[in-house]
Amino acid sequence: MSALRPSPIAPTVDFERDGVQHGFLRLPYSRDDSAWGSVMIPVCVVRSGKGSTALLTGGNHGDEYEGPLALYDLARTLDPKNVSGTVIIVPAMNYPAFRAGTRTSPIDKGNMNRSFPGRPDGTVTEKIADYFQRELLPRADIVFDFHSGGKTLDFVPFCAAHTLPDKAQEKKAFAAVEAFSAPFSMRMTEIDAVGMYDTAAEEMGKVFVTTELGGGGTSRAETVRIARRGILNVLRHAGIVEGAVEKGRTQWLDMPSGDCFAFAEEDGMIETMVDLGEPVEEGQVVARIHPVGRTGQAPQEIRARMSGLLAARHFPGLVKAGDCVSVLGVAVR
Numbered sequence: 001m002s003a004l005r006p007s008p009i010a011p012t013v014d015f016e017r018d019g020v021q022h023g024f025l026r027l028p029y030s031r032d033d034s035a036w037g038s039v040m041i042p043v044c045v046v047r048s049g050k051g052s053t054a055l056l057t058g059g060n061h062g063d064e065y066e067g068p069l070a071l072y073d074l075a076r077t078l079d080p081k082n083v084s085g086t087v088i089i090v091p092a093m094n095y096p097a098f099r100a101g102t103r104t105s106p107i108d109k110g111n112m113n114r115s116f117p118g119r120p121d122g123t124v125t126e127k128i129a130d131y132f133q134r135e136l137l138p139r140a141d142i143v144f145d146f147h148s149g150g151k152t153l154d155f156v157p158f159c160a161a162h163t164l165p166d167k168a169q170e171k172k173a174f175a176a177v178e179a180f181s182a183p184f185s186m187r188m189t190e191i192d193a194v195g196m197y198d199t200a201a202e203e204m205g206k207v208f209v210t211t212e213l214g215g216g217g218t219s220r221a222e223t224v225r226i227a228r229r230g231i232l233n234v235l236r237h238a239g240i241v242e243g244a245v246e247k248g249r250t251q252w253l254d255m256p257s258g259d260c261f262a263f264a265e266e267d268g269m270i271e272t273m274v275d276l277g278e279p280v281e282e283g284q285v286v287a288r289i290h291p292v293g294r295t296g297q298a299p300q301e302i303r304a305r306m307s308g309l310l311a312a313r314h315f316p317g318l319v320k321a322g323d324c325v326s327v328l329g330v331a332v333r
């Protein structure tokens, strides 16, 4: 790592200074419309003395809105008088993607959550990942990364952490998930964890917590309320913001194996047969994919490979072969 060149990103804030600072992570990006231009990624630092550091991000994917809504709000309202330690807020981590309203960056098609550990001499997305990997993650004790389903998925609102080989680290992460108090709390399994910000943070031994709070390329009043209350709860739980955690009821869910995922094997028009949060029995048809090229053809039936409840579903009305159609969670406790 030490052989890597320094990051080209220059912060306009001082992470060691007390008080509130609103500034930028400035990333030089020379292009047709701005020869010596930069990508200006908004960052806020709220610091008061010694204590733990929380690193909070939204917009890792640019079409997910609960995180940015909660974090721009937190940056505007968090008073250092109520803080012990440091809160670093980057509400729109993949800022070019966020401005375009797309999951990946319009500059390089980079998916931030598949770009870690990044490269200081790579694409714009890789340079942002590298800055988080080498400059921001090492500062943090607790790392919170907001996600939602974006334009192509919709989720029941849950806060989540991963099962980890280090059980002490896992326990701290699940305790923070419990403090967030979303309607659902997930012990999460990834389809492919390589290159994820989650994995980078966890491999550094950080307490890493994430969410899936809705989707469809927008947000809802309820999910934004959950995000705003939840992030304050996590900061209180960590002892960084004063005040008691506002506990709410949460239902823990597990994703015990790859059988919780279902994928389309044909293109077509999707008909969901179960709504989010509803129970599903093994073998039950959760969705049908209707061929649309001609009449008279039977739909493909997507059957649940295990019992549980519908935690996520494909969002737009048309699907392609390979799209994730549904995700099941199993209620625990």
Ligand SMILES: [Zn+2]
Pocket (backbone or CB within 6 Å): 060, 061, 064, 146, 147, 148, 149, 150
């Ligand atoms: Zn996401």
